[in-house]
Amino acid sequence: MLFEDVSLRYSNSPDIFSELSLTLPARSLHFLTGPSGAGKTSLLSLLYLAKLPSGGRLKLFGQDVAQASRAKRTNIRRQLGVVFQDYRLLDHLSVFDNVALPLRVIGTTEETLQQNVSELLHWVGLEGLFDALPAVLSGGQKQRVAIARAVVTRPKLILADEPTGNVDDAIAERLMQLFVELHKLGACVIVATHNERMVERFAFPRLHLDGGTIKVLPALARGN
């Protein structure tokens, strides 16, 4: 992942950030920190290709996203896993079908899909809720469904926007452990969070966004 003088603004408003330059290697895990309104969610939206940079160059998996064709951008998206702050679960689909959605989109066979989704839902502690609709889930349960959906395809880059914001400490730790496992398996993970305790508990470097600039800071403390 390469940022070269990347800036972002919405229509005629001032830049949310400008001239961000940064290189993140594969197989890394970073927390994305910064005060509210610093642009963490906007930065993530650039990375999951909901927006294009208004200036500079952003390369993902070696491809300049602004220059990439539509088909190539779709292929890039298929290598991403995104946990949205507002979950973005599809209300008409069951827990199982929400998690299976990215696999179905890429054409995974039902047999493989059943096995992978079931295992993952057990792992995030939702084994009894396969057929439940999102409307009956608590905030924490929705969060876990969103995380399961983000990681079910074993993406190369996982972007999580406050993934532990609505869960208790035990679940939060378990979910972070899942991200760490995926990182160990080779994924690049960025977790945007305000949870300083979690940042201290898991010793990973931080991308600190503040005042329109970004700094790579070392881990706060040694955890695992």
Add this chain to the structure above:
Amino acid sequence: MAVGSFLPPARRSMMGGFVTSIVAVLVFISGIALTAAGSIGALVESWNTSVTGTLTVQVPGDVATSFAKANNIVTKVRSLPEIKRAEVVSKSQVQELLRPWLGNDKLIADLPLPALIDIELNTPSPQSLERASSAIKAIAADVVIDDHRVWLNRIADFARGLSYVALALMAMSLGALVLTVVFATRASLTEYIQVIEVLHLVGARDSHIASQFSWRAVRQTLWGGVFGLIAFAPALTAITFLARRIDDGVLPPVSLPVPYWIGLCLLPLIAAVIAYVAAMTTVRRVLSGMV
């Protein structure tokens, strides 16, 4: 969840019933228009066939002399090579033809009706008509020859005009169908924008997302088309029944040509194809606005 189907069931969509209802009405109107166009076309053709190749000759003079003169002309005309049949129309037959229009037997009996000769040609063509007319004029210069062309052409022009209006009505109905599907698809896109965004962000291709909407539009349109045709069937039966009650002399029996029957049966399919293309184009245009 069926593989490849990501949208909420259509019954939960507020636009589903709207599209089906509007399409049913439009297919009904298109059916009426297509039937009108086909029937009028067949009627013109029927008139054309029955009139082409026939002549009516009016023999002037008073009743007594004109019929004698007409018999004399018929004898000579029958020897002409263009003529297949030539007969004097009897006075009673002429009176019978007038009865529906004048009604009063006494009035008709008192009318100084000219003798008429009904002639059928061997070859029903304009050239044959021309030659026969010249030959008849050579036999009796004072007769009046009516080849029915003038009034037939006027009626045919009028009927063709009606036929074009009917086809234009059908075209407008299909145009309204396009607008309906575009509107409904746009409304559905607004309704399901969150679903579309999620699908887009998890890597669904535009064609895949667009096909979800297109096939939904096809299903709704097909149902609407079938309902429209079902509603049209009794209307067609009623129109046919009323048309058959009209006297043959005024309106010859007309049946809808086979291509129009096929067109009627294909209306739901045509509507579905239009809906598919309209929905696909609309969704792709909206998706192209996303990164």
